[in-house]
Amino acid sequence: MASDIIGVIGASRADDELLRLAEELGQEIASRGVAIVCGGMTGVMEAVCKGARAKGGLTIGIIPSDDKNDANQYVQVPIVTGMGVGRNVILVKTADVLIAVGGEYGTLSEIAHALNIGKTVVALRSWNLERAAEKSIPNLIDAKSPKEAVDLALDALH
Amino acid sequence: MASDIIGVIGASRADDELLRLAEELGQEIASRGVAIVCGGMTGVMEAVCKGARAKGGLTIGIIPSDDKNDANQYVQVPIVTGMGVGRNVILVKTADVLIAVGGEYGTLSEIAHALNIGKTVVALRSWNLERAAEKSIPNLIDAKSPKEAVDLALDALH
Amino acid sequence: MASDIIGVIGASRADDELLRLAEELGQEIASRGVAIVCGGMTGVMEAVCKGARAKGGLTIGIIPSDDKNDANQYVQVPIVTGMGVGRNVILVKTADVLIAVGGEYGTLSEIAHALNIGKTVVALRSWNLERAAEKSIPNLIDAKSPKEAVDLALDALH
Amino acid sequence: MASDIIGVIGASRADDELLRLAEELGQEIASRGVAIVCGGMTGVMEAVCKGARAKGGLTIGIIPSDDKNDANQYVQVPIVTGMGVGRNVILVKTADVLIAVGGEYGTLSEIAHALNIGKTVVALRSWNLERAAEKSIPNLIDAKSPKEAVDLALDALH
Numbered sequence: 001m002a003s004d005i006i007g008v009i010g011a012s013r014a015d016d017e018l019l020r021l022a023e024e025l026g027q028e029i030a031s032r033g034v035a036i037v038c039g040g041m042t043g044v045m046e047a048v049c050k051g052a053r054a055k056g057g058l059t060i061g062i063i064p065s066d067d068k069n070d071a072n073q074y075v076q077v078p079i080v081t082g083m084g085v086g087r088n089v090i091l092v093k094t095a096d097v098l099i100a101v102g103g104e105y106g107t108l109s110e111i112a113h114a115l116n117i118g119k120t121v122v123a124l125r126s127w128n129l130e131r132a133a134e135k136s137i138p139n140l141i142d143a144k145s146p147k148e149a150v151d152l153a154l155d156a157l158h
Numbered sequence: 159m160a161s162d163i164i165g166v167i168g169a170s171r172a173d174d175e176l177l178r179l180a181e182e183l184g185q186e187i188a189s190r191g192v193a194i195v196c197g198g199m200t201g202v203m204e205a206v207c208k209g210a211r212a213k214g215g216l217t218i219g220i221i222p223s224d225d226k227n228d229a230n231q232y233v234q235v236p237i238v239t240g241m242g243v244g245r246n247v248i249l250v251k252t253a254d255v256l257i258a259v260g261g262e263y264g265t266l267s268e269i270a271h272a273l274n275i276g277k278t279v280v281a282l283r284s285w286n287l288e289r290a291a292e293k294s295i296p297n298l299i300d301a302k303s304p305k306e307a308v309d310l311a312l313d314a315l316h
Numbered sequence: 317m318a319s320d321i322i323g324v325i326g327a328s329r330a331d332d333e334l335l336r337l338a339e340e341l342g343q344e345i346a347s348r349g350v351a352i353v354c355g356g357m358t359g360v361m362e363a364v365c366k367g368a369r370a371k372g373g374l375t376i377g378i379i380p381s382d383d384k385n386d387a388n389q390y391v392q393v394p395i396v397t398g399m400g401v402g403r404n405v406i407l408v409k410t411a412d413v414l415i416a417v418g419g420e421y422g423t424l425s426e427i428a429h430a431l432n433i434g435k436t437v438v439a440l441r442s443w444n445l446e447r448a449a450e451k452s453i454p455n456l457i458d459a460k461s462p463k464e465a466v467d468l469a470l471d472a473l474h
Numbered sequence: 475m476a477s478d479i480i481g482v483i484g485a486s487r488a489d490d491e492l493l494r495l496a497e498e499l500g501q502e503i504a505s506r507g508v509a510i511v512c513g514g515m516t517g518v519m520e521a522v523c524k525g526a527r528a529k530g531g532l533t534i535g536i537i538p539s540d541d542k543n544d545a546n547q548y549v550q551v552p553i554v555t556g557m558g559v560g561r562n563v564i565l566v567k568t569a570d571v572l573i574a575v576g577g578e579y580g581t582l583s584e585i586a587h588a589l590n591i592g593k594t595v596v597a598l599r600s601w602n603l604e605r606a607a608e609k610s611i612p613n614l615i616d617a618k619s620p621k622e623a624v625d626l627a628l629d630a631l632h
Binding site (some may be wrong): 399401402405406419420421422424425426427428429431432443444445447450 | 590
């Protein structure tokens with residue numbers, strides 16, 4: 001049987017605080033025995049894979065280019081799409097639940113795509129969509145810490 | 159030479175006011191001699207194609223299913239992707255500039271994707287992302303009417 | 317209503333004889349009032365679009381890159397996928413029937429994909445798959461000339 | 475670092491002899507410590523995953539639908555694409571080398587796609603493309619047994 005998979009979305013460039021959060025998030029996910037799928041590149045994606053590998057977690061990277069060597073060194077299973085940013089849709093579909101770290105446009109696109117297909121997104125220092133929509137968004141949940149983010153994500157799954 | 163193409167994004171279900179706006183938008187785009195690319199299905203997509211056809215415009219639909227007959231009857235060029243919502247990425251890349259009508263999650267995902275790859279989005283009754291980001295978003299412009307939306311979109315192109 | 321669309325598949329580099337055939341094929345398709353979808357790039361793809369445009373035909377190019385300017389100059393409707401060779405699947409699905417010109421591996425892949433989803437392929441100087449399979453392949457038909465290829469393709473449609 | 479991955483391509487329906495070959499192939503690949511990527515569904519895909527799991531191998535399935543539960547029970551890492559047969563391109567790109575089992579059109583399409591992007595394909599009871607092309611095809615190698623297929627595939631990698 002396939003294990004649960006948490007998708008982690010976040011930018012390829014990020015400040016030190018976000019990278020620290022992402023690495024801690026990777027450790028936290030792996031310590032619960034859950035796999036990670038991400039975009040497989042640098043920044044938040046690399047930090048979360050690094051954290052997960054430190055705790056023996058499984059890391060899957062959905063790579064935008066045609067070259068598996070573009071994956072960061074902490075990706076164990078590189079999926080080579082050659083689809084550029086189009087690969088984000090596969091990332092969202094492959095994840096059982098998502099955690100968004102930080103707030104770039106690419107991340108927003110993935111959050112919206114996840115909400116669109118009915119998946120829960122836990123947000124860590126990310127977009128305040130409820131302000132944009134002027135209404136409550138039930139499947140989008142704010143978390144204060146990596147530990148709380150994983151708790152909320154696993155609650156949404158089970 | 160390929161003509162300019164305006165992408166129109168909006169939900170497959172919409173209220174009468176949005177449908178009226180979308181149809182007027184289609185007429186306005188076609189009357190400027192510009193082609194339309196959209197998701198090719200119902201709701202906003204059908205209304206904008208209907209308006210464009212009434213003025214002799216070219217309508218391109220990027221179809222999510224494997225069946226060209228799923229396209230609405232006003233689509234002249236159905237592109238059959240079989241990619242489900244993944245086809246939204248192709249819609250955004252194919253458009254030179256985008257106009258968003260209304261505010262569902264699918265539309266938000268496309269707005270964010272367009273901003274992510276540097277394209278301008280003109281918004282008609284859509285998401286208030288500046289409130290979400292608590293900052294100005296230069297490539298996202300609000301319009302009050304279909305006519306103003308097309309003016310702003312063509313300004314961004316040329 | 318959407319018009320019929322013939323897909324033309326063939327290599328980006330081709331000898332003069334194939335290019336001449338492809339250009340004549342484009343003229344022949346356009347003179348029947350049928351649109352063309354192809355990969356939008358050089359070689360056979362450019363020649364068939366050139367022929368079609370000379371007769372006022374509609375030419376659709378499914379572009380592998382992220383840049384519509386990569387399309388050859390005879391493409392009227394460039395669809396920008398950013399999916400590399402993955403765009404071939406969209407080309408095959410968008411075509412109602414296909415004509416293969418010449419015999420590179422990319423062309424073979426598209427022929428096989430078309431047969432796999434039940435579409436008819438007419439072959440002009442292309443792969444001899446019946447020899448490979450040691451059996452008859454009902455939906456794969458050899459043609460001796462561009463004119464015969466279009467006759468056979470339209471027969472398969474109607 | 476990512477491990478080597480062998481792609482196994484073959485039909486969703488297959489006779490008992492092919493299924494037996496595919497299961498033995500899965501055992502052989504896993505016993506060399508190499509991961510498998512396949513289409514994740516029934517037939518050859520299920521048999522090869524079953525064999526690999528019996529030897530503790532890693533099995534990755536590139537799923538055509540939107541539902542990870544469509545994967546066969548021996549897939550450990552289901553990648554959910556929602557792209558239908560378009561997912562075959564991702565399978566081929568993700569594999570370092572491919573082994574084709576049997577001879578349906580879908581398999582032929584993947585063989586041709588792999589050859590097109592320069593990857594080696596080892597064929598077990600598959601298409602005789604050299605007869606079709608009337609020439610030698612250097613990257614397409616026939617194997618007599620699952621063991622020989624894996625030997626040849628690993629030779630091509632290293």
